[in-house]
Amino acid sequence: MPGQKASEETRREQILAAAHAVASRNGIDALTVRAVAARAKLSHGLVLFHFRRKDELVTALLDRVLATTFMLTISEDVLRLPNALDRFVAVIRQEMDRLSQEPRRMRLFFEYWALGSRHSRVRTKVSTALEQYRAAFRTFAEEVLQTHPARFTGVTAEGLAAIAVSLINGCAVQAMIDPERFDIAEYRAAAHGVMGHHETRAVRRGPRVAAATLA
Amino acid sequence: MPGQKASEETRREQILAAAHAVASRNGIDALTVRAVAARAKLSHGLVLFHFRRKDELVTALLDRVLATTFMLTISEDVLRLPNALDRFVAVIRQEMDRLSQEPRRMRLFFEYWALGSRHSRVRTKVSTALEQYRAAFRTFAEEVLQTHPARFTGVTAEGLAAIAVSLINGCAVQAMIDPERFDIAEYRAAAHGVMGHHETRAVRRGPRVAAATLA
DNA sequence: GCCGGTATTGACCAAGCGGTTAATACATGA
DNA sequence: TCATGTATTAACCGCTTGGTCAATACCGGC
Numbered sequence: 001m002p003g004q005k006a007s008e009e010t011r012r013e014q015i016l017a018a019a020h021a022v023a024s025r026n027g028i029d030a031l032t033v034r035a036v037a038a039r040a041k042l043s044h045g046l047v048l049f050h051f052r053r054k055d056e057l058v059t060a061l062l063d064r065v066l067a068t069t070f071m072l073t074i075s076e077d078v079l080r081l082p083n084a085l086d087r088f089v090a091v092i093r094q095e096m097d098r099l100s101q102e103p104r105r106m107r108l109f110f111e112y113w114a115l116g117s118r119h120s121r122v123r124t125k126v127s128t129a130l131e132q133y134r135a136a137f138r139t140f141a142e143e144v145l146q147t148h149p150a151r152f153t154g155v156t157a158e159g160l161a162a163i164a165v166s167l168i169n170g171c172a173v174q175a176m177i178d179p180e181r182f183d184i185a186e187y188r189a190a191a192h193g194v195m196g197h198h199e200t201r202a203v204r205r206g207p208r209v210a211a212a213t214l215a
Numbered sequence: 216m217p218g219q220k221a222s223e224e225t226r227r228e229q230i231l232a233a234a235h236a237v238a239s240r241n242g243i244d245a246l247t248v249r250a251v252a253a254r255a256k257l258s259h260g261l262v263l264f265h266f267r268r269k270d271e272l273v274t275a276l277l278d279r280v281l282a283t284t285f286m287l288t289i290s291e292d293v294l295r296l297p298n299a300l301d302r303f304v305a306v307i308r309q310e311m312d313r314l315s316q317e318p319r320r321m322r323l324f325f326e327y328w329a330l331g332s333r334h335s336r337v338r339t340k341v342s343t344a345l346e347q348y349r350a351a352f353r354t355f356a357e358e359v360l361q362t363h364p365a366r367f368t369g370v371t372a373e374g375l376a377a378i379a380v381s382l383i384n385g386c387a388v389q390a391m392i393d394p395e396r397f398d399i400a401e402y403r404a405a406a407h408g409v410m411g412h413h414e415t416r417a418v419r420r421g422p423r424v425a426a427a428t429l430a
Numbered sequence: 431g432c433c434g435g436t437a438t439t440g441a442c443c444a445a446g447c448g449g450t451t452a453a454t455a456c457a458t459g460a
Numbered sequence: 461t462c463a464t465g466t467a468t469t470a471a472c473c474g475c476t477t478g479g480t481c482a483a484t485a486c487c488g489g490c
């Protein structure tokens with residue numbers, strides 16, 4: 001009765017991909033061992049052979065989700081912007097676009113997030129991932145604070161980074177729950193106005209145009 | 216075998232309270248008919264007698280959660296602040312404090328939120344509740360934009376309100392997942408610095424002191 | 431070519447789920 | 461006081477779940 005065999009790593013990867021598909025489509029509590037097995041066209045016993053407990057599967061999937069969701073990649077175009085505040089706002093805008101275009105991945109992440117308040121291992125994983133993500137923004141935030149000390153009085157780099165992440169998450173969450181009614185361009189413009197309002201005129205026009213074309 | 220009887224409304228209230236307790240403590244997927252019945256010290260058949268389907272119970276609980284979570288009440292102290300931007304920031308700060316002090320209620324709300332991306336009735340309920348909440352902020356935002364037209368160029372009242380809600384949710388969510396490591400005072404100060412940085416000096420000190428004592 | 435280790439399968443289990451229903455005890459009005 | 465209606469209970473049903481396990485077919489090494 002057994003079917004074709006495969007290497008340990010191949011099978012785990014296949015099963016994880018199936019788990020990702022199931023959880024992404026139907027939510028984290030539809031992530032049953034049987035559903036994953038069916039999606040991967042394997043017996044459900046085999047899933048539990050490679051991931052001894054369902055918990056292991058859930059945790060492994062979390063790693064995959066975090067790695068693909070909160071990896072901040074900065075384009076060279078952004079780094080080339082002369083003004084620190086422009087760079088900061090550009091990165092925020094990039095992430096708002098990216099995450100709001102992946103509502104299902106974002107929803108899955110938020111389901112893990114809520115799960116984390118009860119499941120300690122999930123909590124620490126989510127926490128550290130977010131902390132790394134925030135740390136990436138802190139780098140930009142520090143430059144902003146050095147360049148515009150008067151603009152953000154009493155604001156720390158950590159606090160500013162936290163604000164940035166909140167704006168990004170808030171945008172993604174809004175886009176997640178009702179994608180059509182949420183006006184992402186308006187939101188992005190408001191974020192820009194709140195965060196990136198400064199004196200230099202020449203550099204300000206660049207991002208404005210970019211926002212218009214993207215929206 | 217039957218026990219004491221009670222009026223329709225009394226029982227529904229009792230059951231809903233039990234449901235709230237269960238879901239608040241153990242999460243929304245621990246909200247089983249049997250768990251609610253056990254919590255209320257009733258038979259699980261009785262729960263399904265008053266709420267014909269589990270779905271009805273879940274939806275009724277959602278109404279309760281939304282009513283108690285996103286009801287914006289404005290103190291007269293806030294309304295007495297002369298500067299529109301100060302009022303705006305004060306309301307944001309108040310809500311950050313309130314929601315971050317209720318991590319379990321907030322987690323329950325987010326679980327419903329995530330659930331809403333699959334369950335249409337949940338989605339519309341959550342959506343409209345959030346829309347009302349945002350509308351309350353829009354009132355303040357309009358005053359801000361009238362008072363400080365130069366400060367927020369290109370920003371609409373709706374967009375500014377959305378930013379405010381994002382900051383509040385971001386704060387509450389951070390506080391939800393790891394309450395001790397998250398520095399709410401720093402976050403609040405940053406939000407204040409980003410949003411409420413303006414010229415008038417006398418009115419600015421008030422909120423600063425209030426923040427320090429509350430933190 | 432065959433042989434041993436193991437990846438794979440399907441049958442099985444107990445537990446828990448939402449939902450139904452007949453029996454029953456409680457309240458209430460006559 | 462008694463009859464009637466119904467809120468309440470417990471037993472039950474079918475189903476799904478996570479997890480176990482013996483049987484088995486595949487594959488690499490000899």
